[in-house]
Amino acid sequence: MQTGQITKTVMTHKKHITLESIIAKHYDALPTAERKLADTVLEFPGELAAYTATELAEIAGVSKAAATRFFKRLGFNHFEEARRLARDSKNWGSPLYLQSKDEQPQSADQRIAHYLDEEQQNLRKTYHSATLSELDVICEQLVKAKRVWLLGFRNSHYIASYARWQFIQFRSDVHLLPANAGETMAEYIADLRPDDMVIVIGVRRRVDPLINIMQAIKQTKAPILYLTDPTAGKTSAYARWTIKIPVSSSFLFDSYTALMSFTRLLAIETFRVSGESGRKHLKNIERIHDTLNEFE
Template identity: 45%
Template sequence: MGDSRAKSIEVRIHEHYEQLPDSERKLADAILESPGDLSLYTATELTSLAGVSKAAGTRLFRRLGFASFDEAKLLARETTHWGSPLYMESKAPQHILSVADYLAEETYLLQSSLMRLNPEDVEVVTERIVAARRIYLLGYRNSHFLANYLRWQLLQFRGDVHLLPTGGETMGEYVGDFLEEDLLIVFALRRRPSRLETILKAAKEKGIQILLLTDPTARGLPGLASWTFFTEVETSSILDSAGSALSLSRYLALVSLQKAGVRGKAHMERIELQHEILGEFE
């Protein structure tokens, strides 16, 4: 499979998702629901589970760059950054959620999200966060506060970090100014506005590198990103959890701060000096 071997099955599916015929898309959705389980099935079992023909399965795996289903199965076994995603029924509990149950659920979400991280991707992404000329952070709805949170962490040790869009603004002015040496960080937890895909396509055409932080329900968007980190959000209640995405943001900021070294420390010292001059804190 050459250089394409480094691409997970998830990434390959997202890259082709929009062009998939209905039968292949049904099978792709079944795989995306639990990619780590791919190695547990035979080709017949998998296609039967998705309700499609074996021929549709053969076409999909060939489209994804595999000579056979067995080759895809082998990659699934070798891919260490897949975790078993949490897919619980989205039903509100009939009883009052106890603190113990809430803690157990949040712990599971956090563990399953962070343990699926690919250390090599974290290494490259954090180096990019330090080296990028400008960083733009984008998020809508609940994802907006996550983008703003990460912005404030990055501002502690580097400049030119911008939140998009601010009140009353449109995206065209920013996308038109994107450069290859910049970085766009996009938070896209469900439910995602439909215009987000259009924005990412336009950004990709500008050559800017894109880091996408999303959840396993995303379709297509990961195919537009340079790197994608998945975090679990689905719980046993009707309210999604953003805790794992928030923790991942902090982790990326901490690793990036360490990589910023002397330059990052000097930036922090300049900020603290201005805080004192301006008398901004008690």
Template identity: 40%
Template sequence: MSTAHTKRDKRRPAPIENRIAECYDELSEIDQRLADVILSAPGQLAMQTATELAASAHVSKATATRFFQKLGYASYDDARAIARAAVVGGSPLYLQERGRTSSSTKLDEVIQAHLEHEVANLANTYRSLDTHVLTEVVECLAQARRVVILGYRHSHTIALMIRRELIQVRANVVVLPAPGDTLAEYIGDLDTEDVVINIGFRRRVPAVGLTASVLSEAGVPTLYLSDVMAGKPARLARWVIRCHTDGLMLFDSTVAVSALVNLVCSLVAEHLHKHGNSHLQRVEIMHQMLRELE
């Protein structure tokens, strides 16, 4: 491997599957066997010792050590640290072994374990709620001129869920990014009379943090809805609500997120009702006039 390639890797650590792909055809038969074991379950790298990895590939520990050096890593521990970061970051490739059961495990046991895990996520999320923050968020969502909800990738689904609830009880609720558009056209004129819900669950795109910075500089009230490892955008938001989303199996849990959305939007509806808001009533009348619902 070239010196330039090694220097580039030290500046910006690359996932091991990328490095293996770059040189797989040039590897020896023994190294390819080790590479195949790693590629079959990259997440195992975060948990195994060099000795355990070598044993699973039926090679010596020395061979495994040299293999990682050939890929440009300073050591096995260097590669394992990057794999651990990928696990924490929520890469499905590195989480595919999470919760995997043996052939002898009964389905009802899996169901029970999954249920208990989801209940724990829900309970831990609700226990961590700050009532002062929740009260301020509800009041702002009810009174703001416009509500803008930002969500990328799987967070976009959560954004649509929030809009679906809020639009029934108040007007001027929009989800971004809109198809075919960029953000600047929409957030350029937001100010202190508006509110933004910035959703950033793990595997966030860079736009989450960049938008948080722009909104903070503009003084736009922002709720940051995230997981327990909220990251840098949390320091830029006025309010932060964290949900427990760790999954028992491959995919992250969204049970607590869905419940929290229901709670917040229901509280907004209650607040608006108490203050004489008639938006919901007008919507129901329009549903009947337009014959939109059975």
């Protein structure tokens, strides 16, 4: 791969290119010094953005000249391009890039306190968001919609499933997209109507088809509520309401505490807005539970 081609590829190709995948293509042919540098980068690739080329060379125990040759061999014009790619991968949400070389506090009590503090920060950021000013309007739309559809991929899928379990307690016609394995999205999107409503949950790492799916849903004129995180970009343009919920953490793996909390609040507030209709639906479900003796 020629010098500078990495930057062009990253900017123009839909797929996210990772630093470790680039290194893997060249690894077997690397000279000894450059291989030492590759091993250092691969141990904690997300940390690359925190160092200069000189500092990285010192950590690996090689010369700065070896570091310069290494990054040019990988196809970068200069070290800053590699750092930019590492930052992009970290924002992308790869667990590999979220690992830190810096040690967490040593004692279990310190680690747990730090963990709780980060969870609380994400909750505070979520509920201080100005976009929540439209919460009542969103809930009213969820109540009056003929059908409510929920969509999410990967980790977002189980949040969408959880939301459906809450909404079916007080209203009918709440569905997952797609409902059955083996079916495609097109059959469902073709059936959407302007009086339906779609909740899309799309936190990082979002799958490639999501933007096209949201564009197709928007064309049906069914309003979209988009629950996502601050890294969302173009996908937000297709939603009537976008609520960005922080999921980042200094620990390995993203945190979904605030997202789950807001999803629960959304169900609670929508039930409140539903009034007597929602209570009647819930009472009927509880009566049937008793009749079927479904719980201990």
